[in-house]
Amino acid sequence: MTTRYTKDHEYIRVEGDVGTVGITDYAQNALGDVVFVELPDLGKKLTKGGEAAVVESVKAASEVYAPVSGEVVAVNDKLPDSPGAVNEDPAGQGWFLKIKLANKSELEGLMSEAEYADYLKSIS
Amino acid sequence: MASAETGETLLETPLAAWHVAQGAKMVPFAGYNMPVQYPLGIMGEHNWTRESAGLFDVSHMGQCFLIPEDGRYETAAAALEKLVPADVLSLKPGQQRYSQFLNVEGGILDDLMITRLGFSGHEHWIYLVVNAGCKVEDYRHLAAQLPKGVTLKIADNLALLALQGPKAVEAIAAHAPNLAELKFMTSTDLEIAGLWCHVSRTGYTGEDGVEISVKSEDVEKLANLLTGDPRIKPIGLGARDSLRLEAGLCLYGHDIDTTTSPVEADLRWSIQKRRREEGGFPGAERIQRELKEGPSRLRVGIQPEGRQPAREGTEIFAAGRKVGVITSGGFGPTAQGPVAMGYVETTFAKPETPVTLLVRGKELPARVVTMPFAPHRYFR
Numbered sequence: 001m002t003t004r005y006t007k008d009h010e011y012i013r014v015e016g017d018v019g020t021v022g023i024t025d026y027a028q029n030a031l032g033d034v035v036f037v038e039l040p041d042l043g044k045k046l047t048k049g050g051e052a053a054v055v056e057s058v059k060a061a062s063e064v065y066a067p068v069s070g071e072v073v074a075v076n077d078k079l080p081d082s083p084g085a086v087n088e089d090p091a092g093q094g095w096f097l098k099i100k101l102a103n104k105s106e107l108e109g110l111m112s113e114a115e116y117a118d119y120l121k122s123i124s
Numbered sequence: 125m126a127s128a129e130t131g132e133t134l135l136e137t138p139l140a141a142w143h144v145a146q147g148a149k150m151v152p153f154a155g156y157n158m159p160v161q162y163p164l165g166i167m168g169e170h171n172w173t174r175e176s177a178g179l180f181d182v183s184h185m186g187q188c189f190l191i192p193e194d195g196r197y198e199t200a201a202a203a204l205e206k207l208v209p210a211d212v213l214s215l216k217p218g219q220q221r222y223s224q225f226l227n228v229e230g231g232i233l234d235d236l237m238i239t240r241l242g243f244s245g246h247e248h249w250i251y252l253v254v255n256a257g258c259k260v261e262d263y264r265h266l267a268a269q270l271p272k273g274v275t276l277k278i279a280d281n282l283a284l285l286a287l288q289g290p291k292a293v294e295a296i297a298a299h300a301p302n303l304a305e306l307k308f309m310t311s312t313d314l315e316i317a318g319l320w321c322h323v324s325r326t327g328y329t330g331e332d333g334v335e336i337s338v339k340s341e342d343v344e345k346l347a348n349l350l351t352g353d354p355r356i357k358p359i360g361l362g363a364r365d366s367l368r369l370e371a372g373l374c375l376y377g378h379d380i381d382t383t384t385s386p387v388e389a390d391l392r393w394s395i396q397k398r399r400r401e402e403g404g405f406p407g408a409e410r411i412q413r414e415l416k417e418g419p420s421r422l423r424v425g426i427q428p429e430g431r432q433p434a435r436e437g438t439e440i441f442a443a444g445r446k447v448g449v450i451t452s453g454g455f456g457p458t459a460q461g462p463v464a465m466g467y468v469e470t471t472f473a474k475p476e477t478p479v480t481l482l483v484r485g486k487e488l489p490a491r492v493v494t495m496p497f498a499p500h501r502y503f504r
Contacts, residue, residue, distance in 0.1 A: 032166050032167075032362070033165055033166055033167035033168075035431070035433065035455040036431050036432050036433060036462075054484065056432070056433055057166075058166045058167055058362065058366055058454060058455050058457070059362055060435070061433070
């Protein structure tokens with residue numbers, strides 16, 4: 001199991017050829033209290049860098065981008081009714097969707113946990 | 125930061141360092157470096173204000189005085205009535221009114237609070253509080269329009285705090301017992317912990333509370349005194365926005381601007397009877413016509429169904445066509461759902477009219493509702 005990160009602060013936790021996508025703790029903290037989440041339909045084909053979901057805080061709406069290309073094979077059904085999970089447990093209960101990876105080599109362009117930590121330092 | 129990119133220098137209120145010390149996240153707003161939230165977060169700050177008391181630094185707003193040289197209040201009031209549609213002449217010492225500076229087309233240049241000072245020896249003075257983003261233009265407008273004999277005195281040596289919430293007055297009355305009986309939209313001058321303060325029973329959250337004008341050099345001491353009370357926490361601009369939106373109050377530059385008239389903005393209550401009849405303010409022709417015949421569009425509350433917020437700029441549809449636009453929208457923590465306001469053609473302004481919002485290409489059902497979304501709790 002490996003976790004990779006994007007510069008837009010999404011994570012993808014990969015097990016086999018399926019990756020669980022969510023936003024990082026940094027992202028949830030920057031957004032503030034999440035009040036609404038819009039998830040894609042099951043079976044939707046996502047393109048790396050394209051819109052995968054929408055997350056809205058009290059302040060503003062933001063897009064969640066697909067870290068890799070692939071098909072949506074699961075969404076977190078509990079999230080629309082309890083969007084606060086994104087703030088409370090972004091890496092766990094606050095996951096958004098699972099993608100069946102179309103091309104595992106796309107992961108190589110994403111950051112490792114250590115690289116993401118350095119990236120956060122560089123932008124703060 | 126945006127300021128660094130544009131090369132603009134942000135102004136600071138006398139409490140800027142204090143906000144940072146409280147853990148505030150600072151953002152540029154109306155040319156000022158302001159706290160958008162503290163560690164409690166927007167939702168927590170909003171709810172704290174509704175349940176207890178919140179302290180807001182609104183020192184970025186413009187404070188000024190109009191002083192008639194002849195010492196007669198009527199001279200200053202008559203001069204101001206040439207610029208605003210409120211009845212200023214009838215204000216009693218200490219009394220306050222909400223109004224708008226109008227352009228010749230009856231559009232709103234800014235909205236403001238007008239107070240006749242109640243302080244002995246100053247009862248002929250008028251005290252104005254205007255929006256931060258408009259204040260430079262407002263002062264230019266006043267300087268150009270005021271007649272000889274009425275002086276504009278810009279009070280840039282004053283800070284302004286708002287203390288809002290059901291426990292605001294009981295908390296501040298511990299230091300100034302007289303404030304407990306001060307009525308909504310009236311003001312008084314007194315000392316709090318030895319500091320001179322001008323206190324108005326007003327605010328912009330829909331809650332009971334006060335606004336306190338205090339010398340810039342004293343404001344940190346006052347802020348520390350107030351936040352030393354466990355009932356009071358500092359609140360940022362984020363919660364100020366969700367609080368005023370739930371209260372159905374306009375934000376200048378969003379819900380009102382130079383194209384909207386006070387009648388369209390559903391602010392006709394702020395134009396008193398004598399002014400409606402007599403006119404004598406900029407744009408009176410349009411405003412009197414709209415009062416008589418009804419405006420072509422009206423600001424209304426919009427309640428989206430479900431949980432999805434509809435933000436500013438969202439188009440409003442009814443009867444198969446666009447009939448309006450959302451001017452403020454977001455999530456109301458007290459309403460526990462999305463809340464919005466905007467303008468619709470008057471035909472569709474009746475409460476409970478079903479409308480459709482277009483949010484990111486999807487149709488979102490909504491309905492026109494009566495504001496506020498959270499009941500006003502003023503001390504009348």
